[in-house]
Amino acid sequence: MLYHILYEFLYPLYKYWPLLRVLNVFQYITFRTAYASITALLLSLMLGPWLIARLRAFQIGQHIREEGPKSHHQKAGTPTMGGLLIVVSIVVPTLLWANLRNRFVWLVIIGTVAYATVGFADDYIKIVRKRSLGLRAREKIGLQVLTSFTVGMVLLYWMNISPRLYSTKLNVPFFKAFAPDLLLDRLFATPFWVIAYLPFLAFVTLVIVGASNAVNLTDGLDGLAIGCTLIASAALTALTYITGHKVLSDYLDIQFLPDVAELTIFCGSMVGASLGFLWYNAHPAEIFMGDVGSLALGGAIGTISVIIKQELLLVFIGGVFVAEALSVMIQVFSFKARGKRVFKMAPLHHHFELTGWSESKVIIRFWIASIILALFSLSTLKLR
Secondary structure, eight states, X not given: OHHIIIIIIIGGGGGTOGGGGGGGGGGOHHHHHHHHHHHHHHHHHHHHHHHHHHHHHTTOBOOOOTTSOGGGGGGTTOBOOTHHHHHHHHHHHHHHHSOTTOHHHHHHHHHHHHHHHHHHHHHHXXXXXXXXXXXXXXXXXXXXXXXXXXXXXXXXXXXXXXXXXXOOBOOOTTOSSOOOBSOOTTTOOTTOHHXXXXXXXXXXXXXXXXXXXXXXXXXXXXXXXXXXXXXXXXXXXHHHHHHTOHHHHHHHTOOOOGGGGGHHHHXXXXXXXXXXXXXXXSSSOSOOOHHHHHHHHHHHHXXXXXXXXXXXXXXXXXXXXXXHHHHHHHHHHHHHHHSOOSSSSSSHHHHHHHTTOOHHHHHHHHHHHHHHHHHHHHHTTTOO
């Protein structure tokens, strides 16, 4: 919105008022990304106290699982659904600073809001029923799959129009020449075109739904999930900018998708919003993000990675999220298959708590691991 007003409307008037020439900076994505981050940070910091007070007034507090660590029971009643603050702090700066004619911007915004809506419904049911379980697993996963499948269908449509806006080829870490195409249109002709699309749609759904639930599982300690999200968002900001920059993408030999460049502003907003929310979510937390925040953030991270063709690299960018999700799957499989548990408790952060690590130590060390993995993921652009 600001982009359109200041650059497209006011900047051309510099012929009459030379001072308006300074508005030329609004054409640069780097400038708008920086100010989107600052806007998101300030918005989160300003709205935080008001939201915390309102949530307390409505007695919207966290319900702690009885089977969870005993040290967490004292957190019962802490305001939850703080993810509303995160989503607003991401969407509003994006609308202000991004080019709203860009289709990818709207796709990511709508996808993020859709995931936030699923999380909101889950949190709302928990509050109404006053227990730690919200939507049924089948309902929750079903809505997530529907949203992700729709994102995949939209991307397929954009791939088939002219000019082509998207590609179904994968960027494979460490390999320059190997870029498999998930679209099997050469193997299946009409009327079997649906079969040709299924591998791509299944892959997109798996990545986005997996990312969303992985962030959700990580959200168990004060500041843990939002800190790791901050780091992952920073890495995605760099990757998105590179993917939309012809010179850099050619130099690093990754797919060049010019229209995704505007998503750098969305990623920058995620960085600012995460940093602002961390101010209130740091240990001891004044507010929890709830599913409305964790599902939305995970959905956004997954959607961005799919659009910029870094789905496989997301395993490293969100390495902590992946480890948390794997720990739950391993624990469940081991208990059902052998009747024994691999970890003292899953997700993984609870295991380390029960081994004697303090909550703060777990959080900081997981942040450090996240930073190392994010830096490693960026280094793979040259290790090819």
